[in-house]
Amino acid sequence: MAIQRTFSIIKPDATNRNLTGAINAKFEAAGLRIVAQKRIQLTMAQAGEFYGVHKERPFFGELCEFMCSAPIVAQVLEGEDAIAKNREVMGATNPADAADGTIRKEYALSIGENSVHGSDAPETAAVEIAFFFSGLELVG
Numbered sequence: 001m002a003i004q005r006t007f008s009i010i011k012p013d014a015t016n017r018n019l020t021g022a023i024n025a026k027f028e029a030a031g032l033r034i035v036a037q038k039r040i041q042l043t044m045a046q047a048g049e050f051y052g053v054h055k056e057r058p059f060f061g062e063l064c065e066f067m068c069s070a071p072i073v074a075q076v077l078e079g080e081d082a083i084a085k086n087r088e089v090m091g092a093t094n095p096a097d098a099a100d101g102t103i104r105k106e107y108a109l110s111i112g113e114n115s116v117h118g119s120d121a122p123e124t125a126a127v128e129i130a131f132f133f134s135g136l137e138l139v140g
């Protein structure tokens with residue numbers, strides 16, 4: 001498998017609980033390199049645009065409000081098979097279904113407040129990285 005880049009967010013429930021370092025340690029232990037990272041406060045408009053694919057879902061408003069409720073850490077992770085590897089380290093969307101040792105099993109509070117976001121495919125990774133970072137900010 002080739003070296004890939006994926007987009008990651010450490011969500012407000014995790015930044016609130018001071019878990020940025022603990023979550024980054026999980027990425028690094030799995031062989032994912034943090035090649036860009038910034039802590040930012042999203043607006044409702046930015047959260048709505050980022051999660052536009054979910055706008056018809058019943059939880060869309062709740063999701064956008066949650067993502068704006070505290071700072072997030074936006075990141076680009078690089079490594080072999082990084083998209084799938086990151087999804088594995090994150091665990092299932094609902095922490096009740098997440099495997100032992102995953103970020104969501106250890107830290108997520110609920111299906112909504114589930115500590116991390118990770119791209120699900122190369123196309124979405126490219127769009128999500130470009131939404132938050134310029135090429136100059138990606139330092140492998």
Ligand code: GDP
Binds near residue numbers: 092093113114116120
């Ligand atoms: P992911 O790729 O594992 O993050 O999951 P999805 O793409 O299906 O959903 C995006 C995000 O929407 C999830 O990470 C959750 O934060 C949120 N979400 C998904 N399902 C629900 C739900 O049933 N209720 C609430 N409140 N939020 C949800």
